[in-house]
Structure formats: C-alpha cells, structure tokens
Amino acid sequence: MEQAVERCQEQHVHEEVINIVTADMPEDEILYDLAELYKVFGDTTRIKILYVLFESDMCVCDIAQLLNMGQSAISHQLRVLKQAQLVRFRREGKQVIYSLADDHVRTIINNGMEHIME
Amino acid sequence: MEQAVERCQEQHVHEEVINIVTADMPEDEILYDLAELYKVFGDTTRIKILYVLFESDMCVCDIAQLLNMGQSAISHQLRVLKQAQLVRFRREGKQVIYSLADDHVRTIINNGMEHIME
DNA sequence: TGAACATATGAACAATAATTCATATGAAAG
DNA sequence: CTTTCATATGAATTATTGTTCATATGTTCA
Numbered sequence: 001m002e003q004a005v006e007r008c009q010e011q012h013v014h015e016e017v018i019n020i021v022t023a024d025m026p027e028d029e030i031l032y033d034l035a036e037l038y039k040v041f042g043d044t045t046r047i048k049i050l051y052v053l054f055e056s057d058m059c060v061c062d063i064a065q066l067l068n069m070g071q072s073a074i075s076h077q078l079r080v081l082k083q084a085q086l087v088r089f090r091r092e093g094k095q096v097i098y099s100l101a102d103d104h105v106r107t108i109i110n111n112g113m114e115h116i117m118e
Numbered sequence: 119m120e121q122a123v124e125r126c127q128e129q130h131v132h133e134e135v136i137n138i139v140t141a142d143m144p145e146d147e148i149l150y151d152l153a154e155l156y157k158v159f160g161d162t163t164r165i166k167i168l169y170v171l172f173e174s175d176m177c178v179c180d181i182a183q184l185l186n187m188g189q190s191a192i193s194h195q196l197r198v199l200k201q202a203q204l205v206r207f208r209r210e211g212k213q214v215i216y217s218l219a220d221d222h223v224r225t226i227i228n229n230g231m232e233h234i235m236e
Numbered sequence: 237t238g239a240a241c242a243t244a245t246g247a248a249c250a251a252t253a254a255t256t257c258a259t260a261t262g263a264a265a266g
Numbered sequence: 267c268t269t270t271c272a273t274a275t276g277a278a279t280t281a282t283t284g285t286t287c288a289t290a291t292g293t294t295c296a
Binding site: 008012013017018020021022024025026028030031032033034035036037038039040041042043044046047048051052054055056058059061062065066085095104107108109111112113114115116118 | 126130131135136138139140142143144146148149150151152153154155156157158159160161162164165166169170172173174176177179180183184203213222225226227229230231232233234236
C-alpha cells in the first residue's frame with residue numbers, strides 16, 4: 001500500500017486543485033466502507049437475492065430454490081448482505097425470513113441499471 | 119454454477135410470487151453487467167480516482183502522485199474504469215488526461231454514501 | 237427426549253483481482 | 267533518428283472471494 005511518491009517532470013495540477021482534492025476527499029475509513037458496500041453489490045448471486053426480495057420477504061430455502069442454488073451458498077451470501085445492512089431477518093418457527101432493509105437498495109440498483117442501459 | 123434444485127419440505131412462496139419474481143427478474147446478462155459495474159466501484163483505489171476526477175480532469179501521473187501510488191497501478195485501474203465507461207480520456211501531447219464520463223458516477227457514489235452514513 | 241427440518245458455519249478449493257516489476261508503445265524535442 | 271518523458275501492458279505474486287461439503291445450531295412436533 002505504501003509507495004514512493006511518483007512525480008511528473010513538470011507538475012501539471014495547480015496547487016489550488018491539489019488543495020481542493022485533498023480537502024474534499026473523505027477519510028480513508030469512509031472510502032473503505034464505501035468500497036465495501038459496492039463490493040456487496042458486485043456479485044450476481046447477491047444481486048439476484050436482492051431482486052427476489054424486491055417482490056417478497058422470503059425464507060432461505062425458497063430463495064435457494066428460486067435461484068436454483070444450494071442452501072449453503074445462499075446462506076453465506078445472506079450473511080454478507082446482512083453485514084452490509086442491506087437485508088434484515090426475522091425468525092418464524094423453523095424458518096428465517098429475509099427482507100430488504102430499506103429503500104436505498106432499490107435506489108442504488110436502479111442507478112446502476114440506468115448506467116448500463118445507456 | 120449449476121446446482122440441483124433444493125426444495126423446502128413444504129413450499130412457502132405462493133405460486134403467484136414465483137411468477138412475479140420470475141417475470142421481474144432481468145436477464146442473466148443484465149444482472150451480470152450490473153454486478154460487473156458495482157465491482158468497479160468496489161475498490162478503494164478506483165473510488166479515490168473517481169473522487170479526484172470529481173474536482174478536475176487529470177493526467178495519470180498527477181493522479182498517481184495525489185494518491186501516493188505507482189503509475190502502473192493507477193494505469194491498470196484507469197483501464198478498468200474506462201472499460202466500465204465511467205471515465206474518458208484524451209491525449210494532450212505526451213500526457214493522457216482522464217475525466218469523468220458522465221454524472222451517473224456522482225449519483226451512484228452519493229447514493230452509496232447516504233447508505234453508509236446512516 | 238428424539239427425530240426431522242431449516243439455517244448457519246467452518247474448512248477447503250478454485251477462481252478473480254490488485255499491485256509490482258520489467259518492458260513496450262507513443263509523443264515531443266533536440 | 268535518438269533521447270526523454272508519459273503511459274500502457276504482460277507476467278508474476280499475493281490476497282480475496284464464491285461455492286461446496288460436512289457438520290453444528292436451533293426449532294418444532296410426536
């Protein structure tokens with residue numbers, strides 16, 4: 001991660017710009033969290049799970065069935081989604097029902113859709 | 119990727135829901151593209167590059183310098199951003215100047231920010 | 237309490253990806 | 267046309283991640 005500063009022969013950015021960039025760049029921790037969030041969206045299986053949950057709360061087993069995947073794989077991915085606070089869950093008897101955490105999920109996915117649909 | 123269908127003892131989702139989910143789920147290719155797009159945002163270095171370009175168009179060397187990273191690493195990541203159509207570039211003499219492709223980038227990043235800032 | 241079902245979890249393996257190093261390409265200036 | 271500077275690219279290495287398999291946890295019902 002550490003690296004010697006590389007420098008153009010002549011510097012091209014104005015001092016002013018450097019100051020603005022440095023001032024506006026969020027803390028490393030925030031940038032890290034942001035990247036972590038997008039990583040969560042960066043997997044087809046998880047995207048599919050979210051799409052399923054757009055329509056209806058659902059138990060693990062039914063999600064696995066709908067996506068034609070193993071229960072364990074879905075469970076692992078649900079954990080990732082849970083940690084990112086994108087889904088919530090409640091127990092109902094033997095089952096665990098998952099649902100979307102909030103509407104950010106829809107917003108974020110829709111924005112992505114817009115971009116790739118150009 | 120292929121997997122035997124796993125099925126709950128009793129099926130819990132209504133037939134109706136299955137139909138809706140199946141109807142509303144985008145093509146696999148689209149879901150793949152969507153995941154690919156988010157993967158691009160899912161890396162701190164690329165997020166930083168985008169933040170830098172929010173403020174000003176910039177050559178590779180200056181980006182590397184601002185982020186205190188190697189020229190090669192930045193160049194590799196710019197290629198990824200370029201492929202995702204998130205940045206554009208133009209040649210100016212010996213330098214290659216990169217800039218944001220469009221405003222989706224800001225929108226997407228801002229949405230992510232909102233989520234993690236809760 | 238024990239059997240059956242639903243889910244979670246840890247280890248292992250395969251696949252991806254980020255950075256570095258070395259080098260190639262390409263432009264400009266002498 | 268040769269040197270220098272800016273960038274791109276391929277190979278190698280290390281780190282990360284998704285899925286599977288086996289098994290543990292936890293709930294219900296007989």
